[in-house]
Amino acid sequence: MTTSTASPPETQQTQAPTGEKKKSTGFKFKTYIPAVITGLWNTFKHILKLDGHKTFTLNYPEEKLPVKKGYRGEHRLKKDELGREKCVACFMCQTVCPSVCIRIIAEEAPWEDRDKRPAVFEIDMLRCIYCGMCEEACPCDAIELTETYNVVATNRHAKVYDKDRLLSN
Amino acid sequence: MSEAKLVKFKINGQEIEAPAGTMVIKAAHEAGIDVPHFCYHPGLTPDGNCRMCLVEASNARKPVASCVTPVAEGLEITTDSDTVKEAREGVLELMLLNHPLDCPICDKSGECMLQDNVYDHGPDNSRMTEPKMMKPTKDLGSTVALWGNRCIVCQRCTRFCEEVSGTGELAIIHRGDSSVVDVFPGYPLENDLSLNTVDICPVGALISKDFLYEARVWNMKDTPSICTGCSKGCNVEIQQERNQTRRIVPRHNPEVNDYWMCDEGREVFKPAVSEDRLLDYQLRTADGTIDTNPKNAASAIFNGLNQVSANHGTQAIAGIGSAFMSCEELYVFKLLFDGLQTPHLGAFSRPQREAKSFKQFEIPGDPNPNRLGVERILGREALEENLEKILSGIQNQSIRGALIFDDLLDWDLPAEWQSALSQLEFLAIFSLRDRTHLPQHSCLLPATTFGEKDGSMLNGEGRLQRLRIATQLPRTIRYEHEILQQMQQELGMRSKVVPPSALFKEMGKAVWPQLEISTIRELGDQGIQVESPTENPQRATVS
Ligand code: SF4
Ligand code: SF4
Ligand code: SF4
Ligand code: SF4
Numbered sequence: 050m051t052t053s054t055a056s057p058p059e060t061q062q063t064q065a066p067t068g069e070k071k072k073s074t075g076f077k078f079k080t081y082i083p084a085v086i087t088g089l090w091n092t093f094k095h096i097l098k099l100d101g102h103k104t105f106t107l108n109y110p111e112e113k114l115p116v117k118k119g120y121r122g123e124h125r126l127k128k129d130e131l132g133r134e135k136c137v138a139c140f141m142c143q144t145v146c147p148s149v150c151i152r153i154i155a156e157e158a159p160w161e162d163r164d165k166r167p168a169v170f171e172i173d174m175l176r177c178i179y180c181g182m183c184e185e186a187c188p189c190d191a192i193e194l195t196e197t198y199n200v201v202a203t204n205r206h207a208k209v210y211d212k213d214r215l216l217s218n
Numbered sequence: 219m220s221e222a223k224l225v226k227f228k229i230n231g232q233e234i235e236a237p238a239g240t241m242v243i244k245a246a247h248e249a250g251i252d253v254p255h256f257c258y259h260p261g262l263t264p265d266g267n268c269r270m271c272l273v274e275a276s277n278a279r280k281p282v283a284s285c286v287t288p289v290a291e292g293l294e295i296t297t298d299s300d301t302v303k304e305a306r307e308g309v310l311e312l313m314l315l316n317h318p319l320d321c322p323i324c325d326k327s328g329e330c331m332l333q334d335n336v337y338d339h340g341p342d343n344s345r346m347t348e349p350k351m352m353k354p355t356k357d358l359g360s361t362v363a364l365w366g367n368r369c370i371v372c373q374r375c376t377r378f379c380e381e382v383s384g385t386g387e388l389a390i391i392h393r394g395d396s397s398v399v400d401v402f403p404g405y406p407l408e409n410d411l412s413l414n415t416v417d418i419c420p421v422g423a424l425i426s427k428d429f430l431y432e433a434r435v436w437n438m439k440d441t442p443s444i445c446t447g448c449s450k451g452c453n454v455e456i457q458q459e460r461n462q463t464r465r466i467v468p469r470h471n472p473e474v475n476d477y478w479m480c481d482e483g484r485e486v487f488k489p490a491v492s493e494d495r496l497l498d499y500q501l502r503t504a505d506g507t508i509d510t511n512p513k514n515a516a517s518a519i520f521n522g523l524n525q526v527s528a529n530h531g532t533q534a535i536a537g538i539g540s541a542f543m544s545c546e547e548l549y550v551f552k553l554l555f556d557g558l559q560t561p562h563l564g565a566f567s568r569p570q571r572e573a574k575s576f577k578q579f580e581i582p583g584d585p586n587p588n589r590l591g592v593e594r595i596l597g598r599e600a601l602e603e604n605l606e607k608i609l610s611g612i613q614n615q616s617i618r619g620a621l622i623f624d625d626l627l628d629w630d631l632p633a634e635w636q637s638a639l640s641q642l643e644f645l646a647i648f649s650l651r652d653r654t655h656l657p658q659h660s661c662l663l664p665a666t667t668f669g670e671k672d673g674s675m676l677n678g679e680g681r682l683q684r685l686r687i688a689t690q691l692p693r694t695i696r697y698e699h700e701i702l703q704q705m706q707q708e709l710g711m712r713s714k715v716v717p718p719s720a721l722f723k724e725m726g727k728a729v730w731p732q733l734e735i736s737t738i739r740e741l742g743d744q745g746i747q748v749e750s751p752t753e754n755p756q757r758a759t760v761s
Contacts, residue, residue: 137322
């Protein structure tokens with residue numbers, strides 16, 4: 050360390066690998082021709098599918114990539130065996146959500162086996178960053194991120210999913 | 219009160235002084251040492267039943283409950299020894315034996331002492347494998363519901379009903395782990411202080427039916443303010459979420475309300491969020507159209523009143539404020555009408571009712587939060603004599619124009635006023651409700667209400683207390699004091715519109731010159747006694 054700082058920078062540069070210096074100042078290097086040819090050869094290898102190269106492009110939407118396990122797509126509100134939402138409107142997901150995109154209004158549940166349910170449950174999909182924290186936080190396993198990644202819509206309102214939309218996801 | 223002798227003792231080696239007779243837990247809390255507890259509440263007599271506050275004391279072999287152990291000279295208390303920690307874990311494990319732990323749907327979650335204490339001091343698992351006890355979930359009265367499973371039998375609620383309200387509706391029934399709080403058959407929990415039991419219940423066993431599932435407590439923001447339900451001016455915390463007040467809870471002020479407030483006071487925010495709230499200005503112009511632009515409100519009223527005074531003289535206009543206006547509003551109101559040169563200045567107030575007296579709490583008979591403020595600023599006669607004069611003036615057509623404040627909660631203009639007002643040539647009325655029955659020539663202006671204004675009010679005991687803004691005004695509404703100040707500007711009395719804090723300065727000098735309160739901040743969270751309660755003997759006898 051101390052020696053390198055002590056030695057003057059100019060000497061370092063001049064003493065630097067002389068062989069390389071020669072190479073980089075040569076005719077071939079200056080005209081770029083070998084580099085261009087190497088690059089084009091690479092291109093042709095892809096076009097001609099030499100060297101085991103293959104096509105990556107998919108004809109989406111006719112062809113689709115298989116979704117990897119654990120992919121976080123659009124949300125779903127799960128249903129119990131009677132077809133009612135499992136959510137008990139505890140607001141844990143709303144509290145943990147880093148992009149504050151969940152809106153819940155709770156009400157008393159009309160059922161015997163639980164006290165509370167969401168009257169309104171909305172997720173603003175445009176604000177959601179698909180982090181999956183809501184799924185982690187849910188104590189009732191009532192919300193999950195599905196593998197649906199086709200998230201297009203023609204207007205903003207359609208991207209605020211209400212309870213029914215989330216239940217049918 | 220004779221000064222109790224100071225006793226020197228130690229907590230965790232820290233030398234502490236406290237008056238003889240103080241309980242160890244109180245001294246520890248005052249010294250900033252945490253002693254977890256459930257059944258101890260500073261506003262109730264100590265009971266020592268929950269055993270959560272166990273500490274080691276040098277004068278006892280076994281851990282003692284610090285809430286029922288008085289301090290003693292030379293006593294040495296340990297709150298962080300292994301024995302104490304073990305004791306706390308044991309207590310909490312027992313408490314959780316039958317506890318449902320339904321925090322996700324429990325309204326107390328987030329402010330629950332059981333959650334906090336278990337998190338800080340509890341065991342990390344439970345050895346209980348038997349099914350849990352089931353206890354009833356039911357209504358205890360019209361305001362409070364019981365979730366029996368969550369009750370930890372701390373008896374705070376029963377002590378409250380015995381000691382503070384003195385009504386004694388609640389009791390613990392059954393024995394052992396079947397114990398649960400309940401009411402006697404046919405005697406529901408119906409008293410005017412019932413919702414305090416919900417506040418002091420350390421867990422979610424007692425739940426306010428009004429607040430049930432309204433919000434999660436951690437989402438709400440608190441603003442310290444005062445209740446405007448009556449002349450007591452209880453100190454409260456306004457809890458708001460998304461600019462909508464969700465709940466009002468009492469805030470400790472030993473001089474005013476101690477730890478409590480009445481059930482009625484918890485409803486004072488309702489008019490602000492009610493459906494039929496007036497939200498638009500309706501300024502009727504000369505050509506019969508209706509202008510809704512709030513910017514034109516001041517000039518519309520000013521021109522209206524000016525027209526009347528030009529036609530019939532300045533004596534033909536009247537101003538009627540209300541005992542729900544803040545002192546600052548009243549002050550600008552008074553200056554304005556002095557500037558308009560009319561002696562007709564009155565104020566509406568809600569009629570007196572019967573005072574209610576509980577063991578440790580009084581609900582005064584005067585349901586007006588700032589009646590005393592009106593008396594000091596507009597004059598005592600404003601509330602009655604002047605009102606009568608104005609009424610007869612309107613009836614005999616000597617008064618032709620008026621600016622009226624109708625921002626009183628749960629109150630309607632008396633019938634004779636309604637008919638009288640319709641005879642006026644010009645009427646401007648600040649109101650909380652849409653008053654479609656008012657005469658065509660009136661200007662209707664939305665009033666601001668509880669939780670929306672900054673300022674001060676003088677309670678029935680002569681204590682000047684601070685109102686704070688908890689929720690922003692609906693976008694279409696302007697503050698009354700701004701409109702009044704703009705009218706002053708039209709009169710050339712004021713160069714610019716100033717906030718209530720500046721008005722407070724002006725008012726403080728003018729109304730209470732002997733007091734040296736220079737800024738509204740000095741009122742702090744607890745208010746300042748500006749008049750001694752005994753100075754107003756008529757308070758008790760106001761008819
Ligand atoms: S995935 Fe993340 S951002 Fe989206 S709703 Fe859930 S918590 Fe919020
Ligand atoms: S965390 Fe689960 S149960 Fe709670 S509100 Fe969200 S989805 Fe419903
Ligand atoms: S009382 Fe407290 S610990 Fe019990 S369920 Fe309610 S929040 Fe959870
Ligand atoms: S209801 Fe609440 S305050 Fe009353 S005994 Fe049970 S836990 Fe204590």
